[in-house]
Amino acid sequence: MSFDYDVIVVGGRVAGASTAMLLAQHGHRVLIVERSSMPSDTVSTHAILRTGVLQLTRWGVIDRLIDAGTPPVRDITLGFGDERIEFQVRNEHGIDTFYGPRRYILDAVLFDAAREAGSDVQVQTAMKDLLRQRNGRVQGIQVMNGRSTDVITARYVIGADGYHSRVADLAGSAIRRSHPATNAINYAYYEEIDAPGFWFQFTPDVNTGLIPTNNSQCLVFAGRPVELRERFSADPDGEFMRLIEQGGVDLAERVRPGKRVGRFHGTNGLAGFIRQAWGPGWVLVGDAGYTKDPISAHGISDALRDAELCARAVDKALRNPEEEAKALDWYETLRDGLSGRLFEESEALARFEWSPEEASARMRVISDEVRAECETLFSLPDWAPALVRA
Numbered sequence: 001m002s003f004d005y006d007v008i009v010v011g012g013r014v015a016g017a018s019t020a021m022l023l024a025q026h027g028h029r030v031l032i033v034e035r036s037s038m039p040s041d042t043v044s045t046h047a048i049l050r051t052g053v054l055q056l057t058r059w060g061v062i063d064r065l066i067d068a069g070t071p072p073v074r075d076i077t078l079g080f081g082d083e084r085i086e087f088q089v090r091n092e093h094g095i096d097t098f099y100g101p102r103r104y105i106l107d108a109v110l111f112d113a114a115r116e117a118g119s120d121v122q123v124q125t126a127m128k129d130l131l132r133q134r135n136g137r138v139q140g141i142q143v144m145n146g147r148s149t150d151v152i153t154a155r156y157v158i159g160a161d162g163y164h165s166r167v168a169d170l171a172g173s174a175i176r177r178s179h180p181a182t183n184a185i186n187y188a189y190y191e192e193i194d195a196p197g198f199w200f201q202f203t204p205d206v207n208t209g210l211i212p213t214n215n216s217q218c219l220v221f222a223g224r225p226v227e228l229r230e231r232f233s234a235d236p237d238g239e240f241m242r243l244i245e246q247g248g249v250d251l252a253e254r255v256r257p258g259k260r261v262g263r264f265h266g267t268n269g270l271a272g273f274i275r276q277a278w279g280p281g282w283v284l285v286g287d288a289g290y291t292k293d294p295i296s297a298h299g300i301s302d303a304l305r306d307a308e309l310c311a312r313a314v315d316k317a318l319r320n321p322e323e324e325a326k327a328l329d330w331y332e333t334l335r336d337g338l339s340g341r342l343f344e345e346s347e348a349l350a351r352f353e354w355s356p357e358e359a360s361a362r363m364r365v366i367s368d369e370v371r372a373e374c375e376t377l378f379s380l381p382d383w384a385p386a387l388v389r390a
Ligand SMILES: Cc1cc2nc3c(=O)[nH]c(=O)nc-3n(C[C@H](O)[C@H](O)[C@H](O)COP(=O)(O)OP(=O)(O)OC[C@H]3O[C@@H](n4cnc5c(N)ncnc54)[C@H](O)[C@@H]3O)c2cc1C
Pocket: 010, 011, 012, 013, 014, 015, 016, 033, 034, 035, 036, 042, 043, 044, 045, 046, 047, 048, 049, 125, 126, 127, 128, 160, 161, 162, 163, 165, 166, 185, 266, 267, 270, 285, 286, 287, 288, 294, 297, 298, 299, 300, 301, 302, 303
């Protein structure tokens, strides 16, 4: 059978665009199908920590974020109750700077890079269903284009369609681990805040902080146990400032002179899961296959990490179909091995059942896991882009 594409990637943000870019660079015929328009925003704060910056640097796209005016972040404040730990980003794995780009910039940079690598793209196009062969193997998708339904075939469909992944549901991907939604988050953008860098504050019953971002603005966020979320709708500005003050008087002093730009965004809590990563003809990457509470600010970084692991595995399976199971099991095992502790520690922090000392210990574990993650990425064998199509 001949296929329209080697790979269809459903979802074109951090996970999908990166996976598509890497596969196209390695000579495969790739289509991205994205429901929204690009560039566009999405509900997410956007601190990118070491693993994510490492990937963006290795792929040669970090300069595009810098050119878009994304401020470099070298100073980090971690607050645990009344204790403050202030430090500069250590130079490890060649990375000494973090970034907090707006998602409409980050996602568009990766989307453009995927297109430049040769991916075809269809935006404002929603995947509706999976196509299957008689034996059940996935072999493409149905999409809604305005009022008409089109059929597009491919050897693999990659679900990079986020938290509510339709690809995962239709494929029947099993949920292997899960955690409940416990952390309700709100955030807004402010002008005229003097932010020293990233500030992540853990005070009993509240997680607050600052993420300097594009347009000389600063994202201010506040998370608290879901049971307390109702208070927000009655008096958003008042309740937001109360949460910031509860986090710390010094943080509140930084935020108070700020002028809010635009509305509050947020979530009423995000349940976490780790799903089966692949089956015949389909693979999941990013939040579609593995979502954890955002309190560890690591979803984007993990999506960028797994985009490469996923693309390497699919590249192998496309070149050697008899090695499909070996290649995709490698991806799933590595993803799960690197994600387990991050998942557990994020869940534990998001439950708000810690003392400041315990929160500090959990953040140290996360930091060790990130180091291991970077080392794993560095130890991967060379994988040079193809000069000709596979
Ligand atoms: C409140 C909040 C704060 C966060 N803060 C941080 C942070 O500070 N740092 C961090 O690293 N992470 C953070 N995260 C996590 C981060 O946002 C996610 O991990 C990341 O967006 C995952 O990227 P993704 O590409 O897998 O999915 P997404 O970014 O969700 O992209 C999925 C894409 O798929 C498209 N799509 C969905 N269904 C279809 C369909 N049927 N057809 C076609 N397209 C479809 C969607 O339109 C979307 O563009 C936060 C998340 C939240 C909710």
